[in-house]
Amino acid sequence: MKVLVCVKRVVDFNTRIQVKSDGTGVQLDGVKFSMNPFDEIAVEEAIRLKEAGIASEVVAVSIGNDKSQDTLRSALAMGADSAVLINADQEVQPLAAAKALKTVVEQQQPKLVLMGKQAIDDDANQTGQMLAALLGWPQATFASELVIDGDTANVTREVDAGLETLNVDLPAVVTSDLRLNEPRYIKLPDIMKAKRKPLDTLAMADVAGGETAMIETVKTSAPPQRQAGIKVDSTEALLAELKTRNLV
């Protein structure tokens, strides 16, 4: 079974982002980028399926500018077999991304698409569900466990009430939550090997599937900052402070 895994290049999760003072966005110059952490988990899951003999081939796909090649090379170094870059210089919102990914799915015919539950830049949490809808496939979002069982998959999902398990027919879209697995570290020889693996490039216009309505970003602003308050030096002082403020 072929597995397609979607990886997005985003501002590294450790970065404290700065909002530009003119309200046009966040400062991206000189900022460290890396693979969206949830996508790293998705890649790891795909590789483990291959190591377990369940997946036969893992294809990584990313939509973005040329620099997204780095992200794809990371996926290849982790163990993906080949990669597809959908080249887009402009912003690609979830609905447009889902339409482009649908085209790639139709070309590649995977039995499973693994994605992150959310990209930590736009925090949209949409693309996987949208792709599943466009394909008419089952979706299992926020996965913390994935067990492939013949032509179906049992997926445990992290939901507000606890852990929910779904059984879905394959092909399906599964989006990863944090506890699905712990991604491996990439070793130097793997980086070298990854350089020789195939990476195809497609133009966004060729896979976009027509016009898609876009949400306009009018302005970006910094959130109200919380200020550090007071320090107390003992449990008694803490309790007294809580009482003064009518909190206990």
Add this chain to the structure above:
Amino acid sequence: MSNILVIAEHANGQLNNSTARAVACAKAIGGEVTVLALTASGDEVATAAATIAGVSNVINLQDVSNGHALAATQAPQIAAIADGYSHVLAPNSTFGKDLMPRVAALMDAPMVTDIMAVHDARTFDRPVYAGNAITTVKVPDSVAVVATVRCASWAPEAGEQAAAAVESSANSAALPTHTRFVGLVSEQGDRPDLQAADRVVSGGRGLGAAEHFALVEGLADKLGAAVGASRAAVDSGWVPNDLQVGQTGKIIAPELYIAAGISGAIQHLAGIKDAGTIVAINKDPDAPIFEVADIGLVADLHQVLPELTNAL
């Protein structure tokens, strides 16, 4: 004028209070508010929704497939009746997050995740980068507004009204059979619900071991508070996943938030930005949590938590 459809969240015949929060956002948009309850049988949910102040009418859409909320089967039901509405809203709980993008794609509409504030009927504020930036976004006139509502930003619409009209309806859309509910494991005891609680006591890696989480629970029980946790505490297996607070866990806005043994990573802080008062107990004076804490105590939690619990 806007004609707003709010999708009710419910389980076991109980309406979740996230629905009233989504209604509060709908009222800020302005216009007529219809609540859609997707149910398998019974009318408790629809009747409860009809009494939320500001609701004009309720549709109880009954189908056997609605015994469990599955996005794959509920999205087509919603898309089939969404046509006449200018807005389709749901709470940004795991229920809404799973469902609404599927609805949006079926409607060929882009979607707004996590509405925090309303500027006008098509212009909203939403957080990005774990809440470290707020974007003001505008949905084009060519499509309906499909969105989720950030529960922590909207107090549930207060008060009850004389019940609005409830209309029963049957599903007309073709529904897939490729997705099956297997089970739900819920460890929720009798403590208050994390997302609804006025007070929350959270523990992090600083607790050191699963058994020490009893210190957090002891204080929470004394305060009548809900229990929360950092990702590190959940990853360690000390507490279930549904207690995780943060960017990718629950976003909460209690009046009082007590963080014990939590460093205050960006992703954790994203979940508590709207808390009333943040109290931090951490032995490291340089922990980032102190940059946002209203009351900080640099001390060993193993000493402070029992002292505080006993003194209350």
